[in-house]
Amino acid sequence: MKPDRSYQGLALDTLAVHAGQPPDPVSGAVMTPIVLASTFAQERPGQHKGFEYSRSGNPTRKALEDCLATLEGGTHGLAFSSGSAATATLLHTLKPGDEVLAGDDLYGGTFRLLDKVMRPMGIGSRFLDLRNLDAVREAITPKTRMMWLETPTNPMLKVFDVAALATIARERGITLVVDNTFATPVLQRPLELGAHVVVHSTTKYLNGHSDVVGGALVTADGALAERLGFLQNAIGAIPSPFDCYMVLRGLKTLGVRVRAQSASASAIASRLEQHAAVERVFYPGLASHPDRALAERQMKGPGAMITVVLRGGLPFAETFLESLQIFSCAESLGGVESLAEHPAIMTHASIPAEARAALGISDGLVRLSVGLEAEADLWGDIAQALGRASR
Numbered sequence: 001m002k003p004d005r006s007y008q009g010l011a012l013d014t015l016a017v018h019a020g021q022p023p024d025p026v027s028g029a030v031m032t033p034i035v036l037a038s039t040f041a042q043e044r045p046g047q048h049k050g051f052e053y054s055r056s057g058n059p060t061r062k063a064l065e066d067c068l069a070t071l072e073g074g075t076h077g078l079a080f081s082s083g084s085a086a087t088a089t090l091l092h093t094l095k096p097g098d099e100v101l102a103g104d105d106l107y108g109g110t111f112r113l114l115d116k117v118m119r120p121m122g123i124g125s126r127f128l129d130l131r132n133l134d135a136v137r138e139a140i141t142p143k144t145r146m147m148w149l150e151t152p153t154n155p156m157l158k159v160f161d162v163a164a165l166a167t168i169a170r171e172r173g174i175t176l177v178v179d180n181t182f183a184t185p186v187l188q189r190p191l192e193l194g195a196h197v198v199v200h201s202t203t204k205y206l207n208g209h210s211d212v213v214g215g216a217l218v219t220a221d222g223a224l225a226e227r228l229g230f231l232q233n234a235i236g237a238i239p240s241p242f243d244c245y246m247v248l249r250g251l252k253t254l255g256v257r258v259r260a261q262s263a264s265a266s267a268i269a270s271r272l273e274q275h276a277a278v279e280r281v282f283y284p285g286l287a288s289h290p291d292r293a294l295a296e297r298q299m300k301g302p303g304a305m306i307t308v309v310l311r312g313g314l315p316f317a318e319t320f321l322e323s324l325q326i327f328s329c330a331e332s333l334g335g336v337e338s339l340a341e342h343p344a345i346m347t348h349a350s351i352p353a354e355a356r357a358a359l360g361i362s363d364g365l366v367r368l369s370v371g372l373e374a375e376a377d378l379w380g381d382i383a384q385a386l387g388r389a390s391r
Contacts, residue, residue, distance in 0.1 A: 007070055012186060013255040020066025034245045035059045056233045060241040064248050071185040072198050074218040076225035078232050079244060083201025084109050085237035086215030092231050096122030099143040103130045103160060105153035105359055108348040130160045140172050150179040155307050155343045155367045156359055157282045159291035166194025186258040187299045191220055204334030207250040208257050214239045214247055261304035264375040269306050271379055277386045282307040306368040314363035316389045317342055323385035326373055333369035338378055340368050
């Protein structure tokens with residue numbers, strides 16, 4: 001849905017609270033009402049107040065879609081029942097014989113959709129390190145219709161140059177898609193860097209409280225938005241009004257949450273790098289990260305995700321995860337609570353072992369999502385778990 005108000009010049013924190021969410025014109029309610037109606041009365045056949053059936057559009061969902069579009073600097077936002085539903089709907093803009101050029105480090109669910117769902121339908125995918133721009137140019141063929149990337153990537157936290165890839169994509173007539181789940185619009189706005197579409201799992205930072213599953217697409221391309229709106233309605237993988245309300249509530253604190261989580265993650269990443277039980281730390285804010293200069297240029301902060309390779313392989317990693325007391329061993333990320341997981345066993349198990357090995361997703365690799373707990377408490381928890389695993 002297209003936002004119906006201009007918020008020119010307002011800061012993101014202000015937009016997160018107000019964009020798409022004026023007081024309710026009927027009751028004056030400051031918080032967006034949850035409209036549970038499945039259908040809407042029409043004054044006469046075909047004449048309605050903008051809503052006719054909740055799969056096609058709902059007032060609570062429209063408020064969320066307008067807010068998301070504004071936060072990402074787009075003109076059209078579309079909400080879905082999950083990040084995977086948003087991804088699958090966007091991939092349905094392709095046709096058999098088309099090809100997706102994707103980053104080699106992807107969320108396992110995205111890889112599964114590309115490799116196990118779309119490929120049998122005749123839509124192929126190739127995966128490569130998109131930091132190598134010459135290799136990207138050489139890899140593009142007449143069949144390549146879409147370029148798909150995460151930045152920072154999941155779980156290796158590579159940083160891809162969105163502006164440079166956008167230039168290549170536009171020169172070749174390719175749709176550039178950026179999954180902005182890790183960075184959020186607080187730290188990075190891909191549309192301003194030239195991307196055509198932004199994807200989110202709203203389950204993560206945007207909602208921020210680990211109590212909703214959802215997804216979103218945002219674009220500034222009117223023709224693409226029209227096609228996506230058709231597919232959103234036709235496929236029907238839409239979120240409930242209550243889930244939309246919950247994400248809207250979470251968005252109001254997005255800026256303060258992400259900045260606080262990033263500050264704690266920066267401190268923890270620096271301390272992890274000095275620990276004897278740690279082989280390597282991947283974090284865009286560290287001087288040791290190969291993409292740090294690009295991250296500083298492209299992002300407003302390094303984020304709150306840390307990937308760590310622990311010495312001692314799988315037994316050490318398992319003991320470490322089992323010993324954590326504040327961090328929960330769980331999939332997902334971006335909530336107010338800190339989470340730790342083992343990608344090779346959990347989130348990226350659908351990626352073939354040889355592909356994981358090539359990326360460096362080893363048995364000793366652990367991914368941390370830093371929450372809003374006190375940084376000193378989080379470090380204390382990590383330190384005691386590393387100590388137990390070292391015994």
